[in-house]
Amino acid sequence: MGARIVDSSGGLDITVRESPEGSVLHFNGCVDERARFGTVPVPGPNLIFDLGGVALINSLGIRGWVNWMREMRDKSFTFRRCSKAIVDQINVLEGFLPPTSFVESFFVPYHCDACGGGEQILFRHGEEFEKGTADRSGRVSPPTGAECPKCRARMEMDVIESKYFRFIRYRR
Amino acid sequence: MRVKLWGVRGSLPAPLSPENLEARLKDLLQDFFARGHRDASQIDAFLASIPPHRRGGFGGNTACVQVSTDAASLIIDAGSGLRRLGETMMGGPCGLGRGEAHILFTHFHWDHLIGLPFFIPIFVPGNQIHLYSVQPELEAAVKMMFTKPYFPVPFEQLGAKVHFHRLEPRVPAAFGDLTYTPYRLDHPDPCWGFRFEHAGKTFSHCVDTEATRLSPADLGPDLPLYQGVDLMIFDGQYTLLEVTEKINWGHAAAPIGLDLAIREGIKRILFMHHDPAASDDKIADAERQTREYFQAYQESARAAGRPAPSVEWAFAQEGMTVAV
Numbered sequence: 485m486g487a488r489i490v491d492s493s494g495g496l497d498i499t500v501r502e503s504p505e506g507s508v509l510h511f512n513g514c515v516d517e518r519a520r521f522g523t524v525p526v527p528g529p530n531l532i533f534d535l536g537g538v539a540l541i542n543s544l545g546i547r548g549w550v551n552w553m554r555e556m557r558d559k560s561f562t563f564r565r566c567s568k569a570i571v572d573q574i575n576v577l578e579g580f581l582p583p584t585s586f587v588e589s590f591f592v593p594y595h596c597d598a599c600g601g602g603e604q605i606l607f608r609h610g611e612e613f614e615k616g617t618a619d620r621s622g623r624v625s626p627p628t629g630a631e632c633p634k635c636r637a638r639m640e641m642d643v644i645e646s647k648y649f650r651f652i653r654y655r656r
Numbered sequence: 657m658r659v660k661l662w663g664v665r666g667s668l669p670a671p672l673s674p675e676n677l678e679a680r681l682k683d684l685l686q687d688f689f690a691r692g693h694r695d696a697s698q699i700d701a702f703l704a705s706i707p708p709h710r711r712g713g714f715g716g717n718t719a720c721v722q723v724s725t726d727a728a729s730l731i732i733d734a735g736s737g738l739r740r741l742g743e744t745m746m747g748g749p750c751g752l753g754r755g756e757a758h759i760l761f762t763h764f765h766w767d768h769l770i771g772l773p774f775f776i777p778i779f780v781p782g783n784q785i786h787l788y789s790v791q792p793e794l795e796a797a798v799k800m801m802f803t804k805p806y807f808p809v810p811f812e813q814l815g816a817k818v819h820f821h822r823l824e825p826r827v828p829a830a831f832g833d834l835t836y837t838p839y840r841l842d843h844p845d846p847c848w849g850f851r852f853e854h855a856g857k858t859f860s861h862c863v864d865t866e867a868t869r870l871s872p873a874d875l876g877p878d879l880p881l882y883q884g885v886d887l888m889i890f891d892g893q894y895t896l897l898e899v900t901e902k903i904n905w906g907h908a909a910a911p912i913g914l915d916l917a918i919r920e921g922i923k924r925i926l927f928m929h930h931d932p933a934a935s936d937d938k939i940a941d942a943e944r945q946t947r948e949y950f951q952a953y954q955e956s957a958r959a960a961g962r963p964a965p966s967v968e969w970a971f972a973q974e975g976m977t978v979a980v
């Protein structure tokens with residue numbers, strides 16, 4: 485299936501791929517004041533955002549992002565492979581994600597004390613986490629024994645869990 | 657340069673209500689005894705350990721900022737904070753009818769004007785009051801304030817001599833050993849920020865603004881307002897989420913100022929124009945949210961292999977003085 489770069493103004497590349505589940509938008513780079521969301525075509529009612537490549541997001545980008553999401557309030561959103569930069573903002577800014585959205589997976593940074601290396605481990609809904617609902621609080625089940633890809637030592641989670649998983653525990 | 661904040665509230669003065677004040681006193685007393693203190697000698701140390709928003713708070717007077725050097729003093733805006741500044745000035749030449757005051761206006765929304773009829777030096781014969789703005793409406797706006805039935809003393813009967821001065825947009829003006837240049841801000845009615853320079857240091861006053869133009873290209877001729885600045889005062893009326901809802905309300909949020917600072921290398925920021933509807937607790941919460949935002953941004957920058965930006969910042973409190 486064809487991919488097409490629809491915005492490469494400044495620090496952000498957005499590529500759109502059509503797939504049976506909907507339009508998949510891949511974000512790569514920095515979401516800041518240079519991002520022109522208005523020019524991104526958003527066909528169909530189901531949008532899948534792959535955010536694994538977002539290295540940095542600032543408030544100037546967030547303002548544009550939130551307004552863009554608001555304009556598309558009739559669509560359903562899936563957020564896939566959210567990077568740490570994205571997860572941090574989801575946690576800081578209630579309202580960053582539209583109410584009709586679903587976080588399918590996100591990355592958690594792990595650190596290896598033995599060799600100083602580390603890795604981003606993907607937490608998937610239904611596997612490593614379950615989002616809280618109105619009548620049930622969320623859960624996180626980190627993979628047991630995450631191994632360092634370099635030295636095979638056991639890695640530790642490199643985030644403050646109470647802060648990083650706040651959006652999961654949160655009941656809505 | 658010294659920058660003193662006489663009023664940091666936005667839109668409308670917001671005095672602490674008697675109920676709120678009483679609740680705060682009760683809360684502090686309970687805390688004092690809960691910590692096992694029993695003696696009056698422990699009060700100062702106890703209060704010093706309490707965050708400002710649980711003590712005096714951020715302040716309820718509207719916009720008024722004073723910039724001074726040893727040789728010059730300029731006032732920015734005549735919000736309700738101007739009243740106390742005027743009282744202080746009465747202790748000097750203004751009290752003897754031999755003083756002068758110089759007030760720059762950013763724009764003429766009420767919160768930036770309402771202190772003028774209560775600025776005592778303007779009633780004292782012999783004083784010279786100089787008022788400045790880029791906008792042509794200055795004289796009409798001021799005269800309207802001193803018009804019955806809005807105010808009992810008509811403009812013509814003011815004791816002091818009032819002079820009106822028109823400023824050129826983006827053209828530096830000299831005042832004593834200070835230089836200042838007006839740049840356009842983003843507000844529903846024309847509003848001008850000021851860049852002050854003295855002895856190699858720069859202070860930029862950027863209130864009121866929604867900061868809708870952000871990229872260097874969009875800012876165009878107004879970009880210098882943010883370049884090479886040692887201290888910036890920025891509009892932090894809302895939280896980031898509120899800003900996304902209040903489009904065209906003309907105000908910004910602290911994280912937006914921080915991002916401008918990171919990009920342009922601004923060293924220090926004070927956020928003011930606090931929402932009059934926000935309690936001290938809510939402002940403190942916006943400050944906490946801003947801290948989390950900034951920490952997350954610094955971590956992402958580090959992870960992306962960029963230098964983690966360092967900007968010193970705080971939410972402004974009435975009465976603060978900052979040396980630049």
Ligand SMILES: [Zn+2]
Nearest residue numbers: 596599632635
């Ligand atoms: Zn290792």
Ligand SMILES: [Zn+2]
Nearest residue numbers: 666667767864
């Ligand atoms: Zn204002």
Ligand SMILES: [Zn+2]
Nearest residue numbers: 763765843864
């Ligand atoms: Zn205004």
